[in-house]
Amino acid sequence: MSLIGTLLGREETRSLTMDQPHPHSLLDQGTQGVIGRPLDRIEGPLKVSGRATYAAEYPAENLAYGVLVRAPFGSGTIRDVVADAARSVPGVIDVVTDYPTFIRNPQQGGEMKAPTQGVQKVDYHGEIVAIVVADTFEAAREGAALVHVDAEPAEGAYVFAAHRDQAETPPPDQIPPTTSQGDVDAAMAAAAVTVDATYTTPSQNSAAMEPHASIAHWQDDGTLVLHGAYQMVASDQSQLAAALGVAKDKVRIVSRYVGGGFGSKLGIAPESVAAAVAARKLARPVKVAMARQQVFDATVRRSNTEQRIRLGAGPDGRLTAIAHETLATNLPGEDFFEPAGIGTHFAYAAANRLVDHKLVRLNWLLAGSMRAPGEAVGMLALEAAMDELAEKLQLDPIELRRRNEPDQDPEKQVPFSSRQLVPCMDKGAQLFGWADRHAAPASDRRGEWWHGMGMAAAVRSNMLQKSSARVQLTPEGRAIVATDMTDIGTGSYTILAQIAAETLGLPLDRVEVQLGDGAAPPSAGSGGSWGAGSAGSSVYLACELLREKLAKAMGTSPESMTLKDGRAIADNRAVDIAELVGDGLSALGEIAPGKQEKAFNQASYGAHFAEVKVNAVTGEVRVERMLGVFAAGRILNEKTARSQCLGGMTFGIGAALTEELVHDPRNGKVVNRDLGEYHVPVNADVPQIDVHFLDERDIHANPIHAKGIGELGISGAGAAIANAIYNATGVRVRDYPITCDKLLEGLPG
Amino acid sequence: MRFTINGQSHEAEVDIRTSLLDLAREHLGLTGSKKGCDHGQCGACTMLVNGRRINSCLTLAVMHQDDDIVTIEGLGTPEALHPLQAAFVRHDGYQCGYCTPGQICSAVGMLDEVAKGWPSHASADLDAVTLDDAEISERMSGNICRCAAYPNIVDAIREVAGERDEVAA
Ligand code: FES
Ligand code: FES
Numbered sequence: 001m002s003l004i005g006t007l008l009g010r011e012e013t014r015s016l017t018m019d020q021p022h023p024h025s026l027l028d029q030g031t032q033g034v035i036g037r038p039l040d041r042i043e044g045p046l047k048v049s050g051r052a053t054y055a056a057e058y059p060a061e062n063l064a065y066g067v068l069v070r071a072p073f074g075s076g077t078i079r080d081v082v083a084d085a086a087r088s089v090p091g092v093i094d095v096v097t098d099y100p101t102f103i104r105n106p107q108q109g110g111e112m113k114a115p116t117q118g119v120q121k122v123d124y125h126g127e128i129v130a131i132v133v134a135d136t137f138e139a140a141r142e143g144a145a146l147v148h149v150d151a152e153p154a155e156g157a158y159v160f161a162a163h164r165d166q167a168e169t170p171p172p173d174q175i176p177p178t179t180s181q182g183d184v185d186a187a188m189a190a191a192a193v194t195v196d197a198t199y200t201t202p203s204q205n206s207a208a209m210e211p212h213a214s215i216a217h218w219q220d221d222g223t224l225v226l227h228g229a230y231q232m233v234a235s236d237q238s239q240l241a242a243a244l245g246v247a248k249d250k251v252r253i254v255s256r257y258v259g260g261g262f263g264s265k266l267g268i269a270p271e272s273v274a275a276a277v278a279a280r281k282l283a284r285p286v287k288v289a290m291a292r293q294q295v296f297d298a299t300v301r302r303s304n305t306e307q308r309i310r311l312g313a314g315p316d317g318r319l320t321a322i323a324h325e326t327l328a329t330n331l332p333g334e335d336f337f338e339p340a341g342i343g344t345h346f347a348y349a350a351a352n353r354l355v356d357h358k359l360v361r362l363n364w365l366l367a368g369s370m371r372a373p374g375e376a377v378g379m380l381a382l383e384a385a386m387d388e389l390a391e392k393l394q395l396d397p398i399e400l401r402r403r404n405e406p407d408q409d410p411e412k413q414v415p416f417s418s419r420q421l422v423p424c425m426d427k428g429a430q431l432f433g434w435a436d437r438h439a440a441p442a443s444d445r446r447g448e449w450w451h452g453m454g455m456a457a458a459v460r461s462n463m464l465q466k467s468s469a470r471v472q473l474t475p476e477g478r479a480i481v482a483t484d485m486t487d488i489g490t491g492s493y494t495i496l497a498q499i500a501a502e503t504l505g506l507p508l509d510r511v512e513v514q515l516g517d518g519a520a521p522p523s524a525g526s527g528g529s530w531g532a533g534s535a536g537s538s539v540y541l542a543c544e545l546l547r548e549k550l551a552k553a554m555g556t557s558p559e560s561m562t563l564k565d566g567r568a569i570a571d572n573r574a575v576d577i578a579e580l581v582g583d584g585l586s587a588l589g590e591i592a593p594g595k596q597e598k599a600f601n602q603a604s605y606g607a608h609f610a611e612v613k614v615n616a617v618t619g620e621v622r623v624e625r626m627l628g629v630f631a632a633g634r635i636l637n638e639k640t641a642r643s644q645c646l647g648g649m650t651f652g653i654g655a656a657l658t659e660e661l662v663h664d665p666r667n668g669k670v671v672n673r674d675l676g677e678y679h680v681p682v683n684a685d686v687p688q689i690d691v692h693f694l695d696e697r698d699i700h701a702n703p704i705h706a707k708g709i710g711e712l713g714i715s716g717a718g719a720a721i722a723n724a725i726y727n728a729t730g731v732r733v734r735d736y737p738i739t740c741d742k743l744l745e746g747l748p749g
Numbered sequence: 750m751r752f753t754i755n756g757q758s759h760e761a762e763v764d765i766r767t768s769l770l771d772l773a774r775e776h777l778g779l780t781g782s783k784k785g786c787d788h789g790q791c792g793a794c795t796m797l798v799n800g801r802r803i804n805s806c807l808t809l810a811v812m813h814q815d816d817d818i819v820t821i822e823g824l825g826t827p828e829a830l831h832p833l834q835a836a837f838v839r840h841d842g843y844q845c846g847y848c849t850p851g852q853i854c855s856a857v858g859m860l861d862e863v864a865k866g867w868p869s870h871a872s873a874d875l876d877a878v879t880l881d882d883a884e885i886s887e888r889m890s891g892n893i894c895r896c897a898a899y900p901n902i903v904d905a906i907r908e909v910a911g912e913r914d915e916v917a918a
Contacts, residue, residue, distance in 0.1 A: 047846030050781020050821035259847025489845030650897030
């Protein structure tokens with residue numbers, strides 16, 4: 001890949017570790033005028049015309065089709081995979097089982113090691129144990145239906161309520177499981193006003209529209225090329241290589257277009273290893289696309305949670321105690337816990353604090369990251385509890401939050417890099433018409449419908465990850481950006497092009513962005529909302545270096561040179577960039593997190609507002625309108641950033657009202673394992689949503705001053721709806737989702 | 750069997766178990782139509798058959814002898830987009846793009862249904878159908894977008910429908 005660099009011996013690297021603030025950004029000095037603007041996605045025409053190629057859509061000679069076979073029981077040990085009938089189906093080539101190599105659980109995001117392997121032991125209903133390979137999809141599917149999995153059943157833990165008392169403290173994961181300051185119990189006892197409430201949220205599924213898919217193709221040199229639907233190419237390559245027992249550089253994953261991820265494609269899923277094993281055995285490429293039901297059965301869920309929130313406040317509403325204790329679930333041996341208290345660490349001031357997480361071991365499919373792990377469900381609890389407290393205090397919910405605004409991180413005692421929660425709430429109140437809200441619940445009935453408004457705060461920690469990118473300037477004066485970063489709908493293609501165009505002074509159509517290929521420099525990947533800040537900074541750094549080279553070629557300094565519209569201007573001269581490039585220039589950019597991470601609490605903030613109506617007869621909830629106001633550092637593209645927020649807020653609608661994976665108490669099976677029964681919001685469930693951004697730069701985050709936005713939109717969104725439902729009806733449902741049956745009984749007559 | 754797809758007539762031997770969606774994706778190299786569920790629950794596979802939108806995963810290819818089929822590839826190309834395709838780009842009526850071909854084919858079929866005066870659950874007057882946001886949302890609810898570009902999809906469709914009305918007026 002570094003052909004130009006090697007040939008010309010010119011490729012240098014610009015690295016930056018964020019140990020110091022980075023107050024100056026070339027993006028503020030650019031004259032191209034593309035950064036931040038609401039530009040159309042550069043890959044848009046390919047997507048809308050059906051020409052963008054997703055994982056299962058790459059042609060291959062002599063391609064065979066694989067269909068996965070699941071274990072139809074909740075726990076046990078396989079005696080035999082009986083496949084005679086399947087093998088006799090015309091067109092079936094083989095039924096492949098490889099107990100030690102197949103993966104039992106998908107891997108978590110960012111891990112470098114193989115996931116839990118070994119499928120002779122079945123830990124959850126739907127575990128993938130074999131693959132039927134045939135010349136056609138139809139034959140493979142028919143064969144798969146005929147495979148019988150003979151097993152010795154074992155006892156399993158399938159019911160949360162039956163095992164919640166055996167919760168254990170997990171090892172530290174994304175955050176430590178427990179932190180505390182002061183004495184919550186004493187503060188609660190002394191508080192003038194308290195809330196002590198328990199909220200529950202069910203298992204959820206990301207339900208990205210593209211089911212997980214892989215085409216595995218072993219090359220003659222022993223390299224595996226896998227076209228897969230993956231969010232984090234570099235770490236997924238490591239996981240896959242480890243699982244297959246081959247060297248890391250013998251696996252290349254290509255994920256140019258990914259049909260949504262939301263966490264479900266962070267780590268490798270069973271189809272990748274099954275396809276690779278079968279392709280190796282048969283010496284031909286094998287394609288496996290998981291069926292939608294298998295995505296529900298055997299990829300990853302968001303854990304269900306039980307969250308106890310305790311708030312203690314003085315008569316003025318100032319919090320003296322905050323406690324957030326969470327029970328989450330996962331498989332035996334899997335230590336990921338849903339970090340529901342992650343936002344509670346710094347959302348509000350209070351001297352006495354407790355944030356705790358425990359894990360209940362269940363034989364349900366793997367729990368892992370789904371959009372905004374932690375905040376997405378944690379804020380459903382915290383922000384509903386804040387609403388309950390406001391009501392008890394007879395305080396406006398915004399005023400209550402304002403009074404509890406911390407002036408620094410209340411636990412770590414470090415400053416915030418930026419924090420605009422209050423401005424977000426104020427702006428939102430003004431735009432939404434919050435002043436028209438009736439403070440007393442159930443006081444606005446129009447015909448059959450109760451109307452109400454609610455709000456909630458949004459907080460989301462910001463992260464920077466190691467990331468690298470190559471930027472080349474071609475002799476024609478075009479830029480080519482290459483990194484294994486992915487675009488899962490987030491807008492990576494476009495924002496990376498904008499960063500390169502702005503810093504190199506090129507029109508956007510002279511920048512080409514190549515993503516998702518594991519042969520390119522490794523990136524942070526798409527996860528944790530760090531993609532834009534991390535991958536964006538790596539592109540920025542490479543471009544910064546290229547600017548210096550251009551200046552040198554022009555005989556001037558970068559500071560006294562202006563790049564615009566493909567021309568370099570300095571010392572009263574204007575030269576076409578192509579003339580300065582020679583045979584081509586290439587630079588690598590590398591960003592890494594540093595001391596700024598600990599020296600400052602970095603997070604993005606927002607405020608959600610919702611208006612709902614609830615049918616007085618049926619309990620049906622309709623979301624009438626929603627507004628989100630967000631502050632997340634520099635907005636790189638107002639159009640794609642807004643879309644990210646729309647998506648997050650709509651996930652909030654789903655979490656509040658409809659989304660719930662139901663597990664069979666007899667075997668843990670996901671009962672509603674399709675899109676007809678697992679209810680994600682459809683068009684008619686979603687009103688016209690308004691999104692507003694506050695101007696912000698975060699000089700502690702990275703050199704482009706941008707922070708994550710993909711997950712901020714979901715944080716608190718569902719709570720705003722829950723609070724609006726309470727305002728409309730006076731009914732407080734603490735067991736999400738808030739379905740008609742839970743509301744009906746309490747509705748005022 | 751014989752059929753026309755995107756204006757081209759085809760003659761093909763087709764497995765009786767093959768869905769129209771798999772025929773396009775796996776046999777004709779037309780991968781624009783997407784498979785999101787294979788069960789008629791998501792709309793990602795929407796095609797136009799004799800002008801009407803259908804979930805192509807729910808229909809067997811062999812049922813389409815002599816039919817005129819249009820997929821997303823037949824509506825426009827990256828260089829010459831159909832007005833709805835262009836409107837989806839302008840309004841960011843998509844994110845990951847996986848539901849998008851189905852959304853656009855569905856919108857083409859839907860606008861035709863409205864032009865014919867077919868009412869929906871959201872129609873206040875069954876005899877005089879007008880296309881407001883509620884109508885668009887209702888009629889597009891068979892096409893799931895997990896990225897949730899819904900408000901932008903409505904904007905894109907409203908704009909194109911409005912332009913059409915202006916031309917018609
Ligand atoms: S793939 Fe046909 S409706 Fe989902
Ligand atoms: S654009 Fe991703 S599902 Fe609609």
